Each structure stands twice: as structure tokens, then as C-alpha cells.
Amino acid sequence: MKTHTSRKWPLVVYLLFSSLLAISSCADDDDSFTTPLSVDSLERVAEITGVQVTGITVSDAGRIFTTFPRWREGVPYTLAELVDGQPRPYPSAELNAWDVGQAPSDKLVNVQSAIAVGDTLYVGDTRNPLMEGLITQPRIHLFDLNTNELLRTYELAPSATVQATYVNDLRVDRGRQLVYFTDSGEGALMVLDLRSGESWRHLEGHPSVQAEVDTLNIAGTLFTMPIPSDGIAIDTVGDRLLYHALSGYTLHAIPLDALAQRDTATAAAAVTTVATTPAPDGMWRLTGGTIMADLEAQAVVFVTDGGQVTTLVEGPEVGWADTFSAGDGFLYFTNSKLQEAGVGMDVSGMTFPIYRIPLPE
Numbered sequence: 001m002k003t004h005t006s007r008k009w010p011l012v013v014y015l016l017f018s019s020l021l022a023i024s025s026c027a028d029d030d031d032s033f034t035t036p037l038s039v040d041s042l043e044r045v046a047e048i049t050g051v052q053v054t055g056i057t058v059s060d061a062g063r064i065f066t067t068f069p070r071w072r073e074g075v076p077y078t079l080a081e082l083v084d085g086q087p088r089p090y091p092s093a094e095l096n097a098w099d100v101g102q103a104p105s106d107k108l109v110n111v112q113s114a115i116a117v118g119d120t121l122y123v124g125d126t127r128n129p130l131m132e133g134l135i136t137q138p139r140i141h142l143f144d145l146n147t148n149e150l151l152r153t154y155e156l157a158p159s160a161t162v163q164a165t166y167v168n169d170l171r172v173d174r175g176r177q178l179v180y181f182t183d184s185g186e187g188a189l190m191v192l193d194l195r196s197g198e199s200w201r202h203l204e205g206h207p208s209v210q211a212e213v214d215t216l217n218i219a220g221t222l223f224t225m226p227i228p229s230d231g232i233a234i235d236t237v238g239d240r241l242l243y244h245a246l247s248g249y250t251l252h253a254i255p256l257d258a259l260a261q262r263d264t265a266t267a268a269a270a271v272t273t274v275a276t277t278p279a280p281d282g283m284w285r286l287t288g289g290t291i292m293a294d295l296e297a298q299a300v301v302f303v304t305d306g307g308q309v310t311t312l313v314e315g316p317e318v319g320w321a322d323t324f325s326a327g328d329g330f331l332y333f334t335n336s337k338l339q340e341a342g343v344g345m346d347v348s349g350m351t352f353p354i355y356r357i358p359l360p361e
Helices: 256-260 264-269
Strands: 022-024 030-032 043-049 056-058 064-067 079-083 086-089 111-117 120-125 139-144 149-155 167-173 178-183 188-193 199-202 216-218 221-223 229-235 240-245 250-255 272-276 283-286 289-294 299-304 309-314 321-327 330-335 351-358
Touching: 043 086, 056 111, 056 330, 064 111, 111 167, 120 167, 167 229, 178 229, 178 256, 188 229, 188 256, 199 264, 229 283, 240 256, 240 283, 250 256, 256 264, 283 321, 289 309, 289 321, 299 321
Parallel strands: 056 321
Antiparallel strands: 022 030, 022 283, 043 351, 056 064, 064 079, 079 086, 111 120, 120 139, 139 149, 167 178, 178 188, 188 199, 216 221, 229 240, 240 250, 250 272, 283 289, 289 299, 299 309, 321 330, 330 351
16 A cells, blocks of 8 residues: 555555446546556555544545544534645535534534535535434535535425435436435435425335345454445446445345336336345446445455456455545545444544545546
8 A cells, every 4th residue: 555655555456347347426427447457556545533534525626525424422524625635624614513412503414425526516414413313304515616605405305204314325317417315324215306406215115225134244343233225326327326235235226217206116116136246335336337345355346237246455454445436547435444433432543544546547
């Protein structure tokens, strides 16, 4: 592994892709793999002390944004931009100035995920600190990356959520002007119409959004918090949404047209199984396959739609590969160390790294 100061670590990285693969940001932005790539180093982009990072997204301009869920008291910011390797509250310290126990107000309460699409940053505020239940309806904020100003805030409808809803991953369908979310509190998918502001819920109670196992073995550490629907990715070629329970081994898909409809029975009938996979957190879509974590092996893997698994990077430094993004020729991911730093635990003495792997030009 190397950092920006060229520090070396003993870790082997394997990237074995064919020239037919094309990477997609799940927001309809594609970069092509033109030749197979073999790399023997990981680069550490940042190392954050005392604040647990989960989400990461890279804008078209190369700006890096990270999220820090309020899973404990005293989290100083929940959304930040990396500037010179250090998190800077985004868009301001004032908007991040909230703590557990305070009135919700219009501050950012608990941001789990964010994604940059074009000149807009889409930010999901779970409004569910400590994962103890909603204190208000979840919000989705849109920020203009040219001005860093708030463009609009949406609030998910009560009919789209339940009290235990924890808005996790989100993806933007620019063609339909829809945003898709997973509910990692009580498994489901949720949809927001950016034009009308309306939102709705799909797959409530469906087996595909439920945890498949109660326990994961993370390199010898037992993780006993069963988590349902978590990571999602848009397959632009297949015009479908891929989704996966964190505590499970099955990748599912549903047509985007089915999600766009309000008929829950039609959506449930359209679900298909894509592949058997390792247990992952976030996902990153490629043509013909998906990058995801193998949490139990502390690895990042590429899984074809036919179920073939190739290890990209493996080792204790990878840890809990939480969220993926791509930009300026690199694949980025965070190590949230969730198996070591669960909800409510003291992380003041811990460090949380962010890595990148070079992608072929």
C-alpha cells in the first residue's frame, strides 16, 4: 500500500478485467477499461482520526465528499469535503452543527450516503441518529457544486417509510428523474420523484430485501447485527436496479420501469436473482458485473452476472470496504471498520482510512 507520501505496505492487488468491461458510476457516467490491469499497490487518500467514515463520492471535477453517520454522540460533522486530505464540513460547519438529543431543526442530522451526479450533490439525511428510529421524515438535499448552495430539499412521505426506516444507499436515475434508496432499518426500496416531490415504497416484506443470515464472520470477528437491503447500483445496460442485503449472499435486480410504478404487486413480481456473491456493503456497477466487498474475507471483488468472483484487493488493511466511487482514473473506497466500531461505540482513538486503486486510462 502507498500513501501520497509513498509509504509502502505489504498488500497485493489484482485487477483482472477484460477490455469489454466498462465502468459505470451508477449515475449514468461511464469510463471504459481498454486493457487488462494488474496493480501491486493501494494508495491511501486520507486517514481520519476519531470520526467514522462510511460514504464517499467523487464529482466530475474530482472533488471528494465523505459522510460520517451519527451513530454516537459528539460527531462533529456528518457531511464533509476532503481538502488536502482532511475533512472540511460541507457545505458549512453551521449546517453540520447538530448533536444527538437536540431538536432536529434544519441542520444535517445523520447523513449515511451522498452521490455526486454532474454538478449536483445528492445527500440522504436519514433523520435516524443512533439507528433508534426516525425523529422526523428522511430528507434528501440537493447542492449545486458550482456554488455550494442548497438547491432543494425533499422529504420522504410517511407512506414511503416506517418508524425504523434507515435510508442507506441512493442512486440517481437522470432519465426518469427518480432517486432510488434502500431502507436498511426494515428492508425495502424507496423511490423519490424529483419532478413532483412524491415518494413511494416497494418490496415491503419481500424476501429479497431481508437479511439472509444473523451473523457474519469478519476475519474471525463475529458481526451479529443482521442488516437487510443495503447496497444498490444502477445497471444502465439492463435498465434495472441491483440491490443486496448486507447480511446475505444474493444479488437481486428489479427493472427500473417497475420501480417507477406505484403498483407494489407488479414490482414484487418483477424481482429476479442475478448471482450468488459474498456478503457486501456498497456496490459499484460495471458492464457485465459488479464491484463489491467480500466483508468476511476483508476483500474487494468483482462478481460477474454469471456469478464468477475475482478478487481485486484483499487484506486486513481493506477491512470493511464500505462505499465505492470512481473519478480521475481511480476507484475509491472507505474502510468504515464497522465490525470494530459498531453503533454507540467509542471511536475517539480509532483511525479510518480512505483508499484508491488506479484504473486504466
